[in-house]
Amino acid sequence: MKPTEQQMKEMLRTMLTIRGFEQTACALYMDNWESGNFLGALHSYEGQEAVATGACACLRDDDYVFSTHRGHGHFIAKGGDVKAMFAELLGKEAGCSRGRGGSMHMFDPEKGLMGGNGIVGGGIPLALGPAFAANYRGTDQVTVSFFGEGASSQGVFHESLNLAALWDLPLIFVCENNRYAVGTPVSQGISVPNVSVRAAGYGCPGVTVDGDDPVAVYEAVSEAVAHARAGNGPSLVEAVTHRYSTHCMVMQEGREQSELDEMNEHDPIPRFEQYLQENGIISADEVQALKGEVSQLIEEAVAFGEDAPFPDPATVADGLWVS
Amino acid sequence: MANMREVVLTRALNEALHEEFKRDDNVFLVGEEVGGVFGVTRGLDRRFGDKRVRCTPISEAAFTGLAVGAAVAGLRPIVEIMYLDFVTVCWDQIANQAAKLRYMSGGILKMPLVIRGQQGNLSREAAQHSQQIEGWCAQVPGLKVVMPATVEDAKGLLKSSIREDNPVIFVEHRGLYGLKGPMPRGEYTTPLGVAKVQREGSDITVVATSVAVQKSLGAAEKLAGQISVEVVDPRTLVPLDTETILASVRKTGRLLVVHDAPVRLGFGAEVVRAVTEEAFDALQAAPRVVGGANLPMPYSSVLEDACIPSEDDITQAIKQVVES
Ligand SMILES: Cc1ncc(C[n+]2csc(CCOP(=O)(O)OP(=O)(O)O)c2C)c(N)n1
Ligand SMILES: [Mg+2]
Numbered sequence: 256m257k258p259t260e261q262q263m264k265e266m267l268r269t270m271l272t273i274r275g276f277e278q279t280a281c282a283l284y285m286d287n288w289e290s291g292n293f294l295g296a297l298h299s300y301e302g303q304e305a306v307a308t309g310a311c312a313c314l315r316d317d318d319y320v321f322s323t324h325r326g327h328g329h330f331i332a333k334g335g336d337v338k339a340m341f342a343e344l345l346g347k348e349a350g351c352s353r354g355r356g357g358s359m360h361m362f363d364p365e366k367g368l369m370g371g372n373g374i375v376g377g378g379i380p381l382a383l384g385p386a387f388a389a390n391y392r393g394t395d396q397v398t399v400s401f402f403g404e405g406a407s408s409q410g411v412f413h414e415s416l417n418l419a420a421l422w423d424l425p426l427i428f429v430c431e432n433n434r435y436a437v438g439t440p441v442s443q444g445i446s447v448p449n450v451s452v453r454a455a456g457y458g459c460p461g462v463t464v465d466g467d468d469p470v471a472v473y474e475a476v477s478e479a480v481a482h483a484r485a486g487n488g489p490s491l492v493e494a495v496t497h498r499y500s501t502h503c504m505v506m507q508e509g510r511e512q513s514e515l516d517e518m519n520e521h522d523p524i525p526r527f528e529q530y531l532q533e534n535g536i537i538s539a540d541e542v543q544a545l546k547g548e549v550s551q552l553i554e555e556a557v558a559f560g561e562d563a564p565f566p567d568p569a570t571v572a573d574g575l576w577v578s
Numbered sequence: 579m580a581n582m583r584e585v586v587l588t589r590a591l592n593e594a595l596h597e598e599f600k601r602d603d604n605v606f607l608v609g610e611e612v613g614g615v616f617g618v619t620r621g622l623d624r625r626f627g628d629k630r631v632r633c634t635p636i637s638e639a640a641f642t643g644l645a646v647g648a649a650v651a652g653l654r655p656i657v658e659i660m661y662l663d664f665v666t667v668c669w670d671q672i673a674n675q676a677a678k679l680r681y682m683s684g685g686i687l688k689m690p691l692v693i694r695g696q697q698g699n700l701s702r703e704a705a706q707h708s709q710q711i712e713g714w715c716a717q718v719p720g721l722k723v724v725m726p727a728t729v730e731d732a733k734g735l736l737k738s739s740i741r742e743d744n745p746v747i748f749v750e751h752r753g754l755y756g757l758k759g760p761m762p763r764g765e766y767t768t769p770l771g772v773a774k775v776q777r778e779g780s781d782i783t784v785v786a787t788s789v790a791v792q793k794s795l796g797a798a799e800k801l802a803g804q805i806s807v808e809v810v811d812p813r814t815l816v817p818l819d820t821e822t823i824l825a826s827v828r829k830t831g832r833l834l835v836v837h838d839a840p841v842r843l844g845f846g847a848e849v850v851r852a853v854t855e856e857a858f859d860a861l862q863a864a865p866r867v868v869g870g871a872n873l874p875m876p877y878s879s880v881l882e883d884a885c886i887p888s889e890d891d892i893t894q895a896i897k898q899v900v901e902s
Binding site: 292293346357358359374376410445575 | 639
């Protein structure tokens with residue numbers, strides 16, 4: 256299925272928001288370096304916007320998403336609040352996880368956002384749960400598990416594919432193959448060229464798509480969603496994409512300059528803009544207007560995060576248990 | 579100190595690895611991004627090649643299991659776990675396999691295995707990247723648990739761990755990686771199971787581990803002239819040198835134990851148990867433990883700081899024990 260024109264405009268907005276969020280977050284990170292208030296491992300989603308955007312555009316509010324350490328894009332694409340994200344990064348009580356979680360642990364269950372994960376592969380088996388619950392309760396909700404190609408080397412990936420396929424769980428495994436796990440190129444991490452071929456071993460559909468094209472991602476994931484909602488079980492969608500930044504803030508770039516130079520060619524945003532304009536879906540003026548709206552949203556969200564108060568240290572134990 | 583030189587702790591660990599690799603061809607290392615990230619393994623791959631320095635996929639269970647099996651087969655594996663928090667994903671290999679195979683074989687198999695990595699807080703990486711795992715490991719009979727707190731001990735203990743024929747969990751703290759300190763020139767090792775008095779004193783014994791040793795030394799310095807603090811660093815939690823701790827408590831009559839790990843059912847409780855059982859008569863005040871909060875580590879700096887004992891917390895606790 257192809258996205259509608261209206262959906263595609265929204266998808267561009269989402270991609271611009273993710274890009275704006277990440278660029279601003281990285282700048283904030285550097286600004287706060289001395290204060291120590293915004294540290295931790297910030298993994299930028301820049302370059303991969305088309306994956307979260309295309310995949311989440313196929314989902315309803317009541318569908319679930321399990322994210323990763325590189326999760327800001329998933330959070331935004333599934334409708335998470337950008338204000339609460341900045342507040343979280345800055346360690347504030349108004350953050351989406353009340354300052355307890357930080358960059359890798361953003362939650363908003365109302366939007367089906369079931370959290371990022373600090374453990375590579377950690378979210379994959381968790382995603383079986385809501386998929387199981389949907390079958391259990393007889394709803395047609397689906398769950399998307401995002402993970403990197405590096406995570407596909409974890410045992411839980413294989414166990415989860417097997418179980419999901421065995422039990423026909425409405426789960427879409429979306430592997431973001433950005434070709435690197437920290438500094439390890441995919442050729443040194445995985446015994447096959449494409450992660451999608453793993454699906455065959457577990458008896459479920461597997462495809463590889465251009466992860467820099469949100470429409471291609473949408474088409475593949477919407478098919479997988481329809482398959483899952485119809486009770487036919489899981490699918491594996493591998494989106495081949497590019498990580499623009501270093502693995503995370505504070506980490507040196509290990510890739511060759513020539514490789515980084517090529518990144519621009521893959522930039523999903525100008526490419527999608529061009530596609531939309533050439534097909535008469537959006538005008539240049541509309542794109543400009545959209546960009547203005549996005550920068551304003553980001554600006555306001557940062558201000559909100561900065562002005563928000565820190566948690567009271569006396570409340571540090573709040574949130575451990577239901578009392 | 580002509581036979582000493584100043585180096586940073588990562589350098590000390592790095593030298594230990596280089597020396598032991600050179601000494602014994604059976605020593606090899608597996609892990610993710612080896613050579614990068616924290617720099618402890620820097621240069622090993624260039625010098626010893628990718629036969630002995632293996633960068634793995636993100637498959638901790640597989641490569642730790644490989645190492646356990648390789649140890650049984652007569653090699654001397656070193657496993658690097660990037661953040662020790664991730665031992666959870668290879669815990670079966672550690673707790674059920676490495677720790678027990680020798681005993682279950684009636685003492686036939688040998689397990690010359692080192693699992694090393696870094697842990698701790700300070701970098702604000704939240705609950706899945708800021709844990710202290712030494713207590714988990716020390717609860718598993720069969721594992722030795724080593725925790726260096728100084729540059730000198732980092733090198734000497736790592737060399738001994740690599741030569742050890744039993745499985746060792748070698749716990750580094752990333753807050754100590756930049757620590758500069760004196761290190762002996764030339765070949766030396768530091769035995770496992772021998773505590774070290776890092777500072778002598780007469781009013782109170784502070785038993786501390788890892789980064790808490792440095793914080794306790796800071797507190798002791800602050801109190802100098804007022805309270806004479808003896809800082810005892812067990813260096814290995816298992817085996818534990820209770821003799822040195824008991825001798826110190828018999829001398830000072832007071833005990834405080836400090837660690838970053840959660841205080842509940844922790845190493846501090848174990849030291850207090852040993853001391854109250856063995857040297858109750860020597861105690862002039864109730865012993866105390868200062869440790870981490872019994873909470874997952876929060877992200878926000880103001881919350882994280884509330885979860886880990888600071889030098890000030892230690893100073894206060896020393897005063898309380900001495901004045902009680
Ligand atoms: C169990 C575990 N092992 C190792 C790490 C350290 N680590 C964090 S991200 C990462 C690379 C992940 O690669 P991939 O799954 O491809 O995701 P990407 O970073 O490329 O988005 C590694 C090794 C971790 N967080 N958890
Ligand atoms: Mg990757």
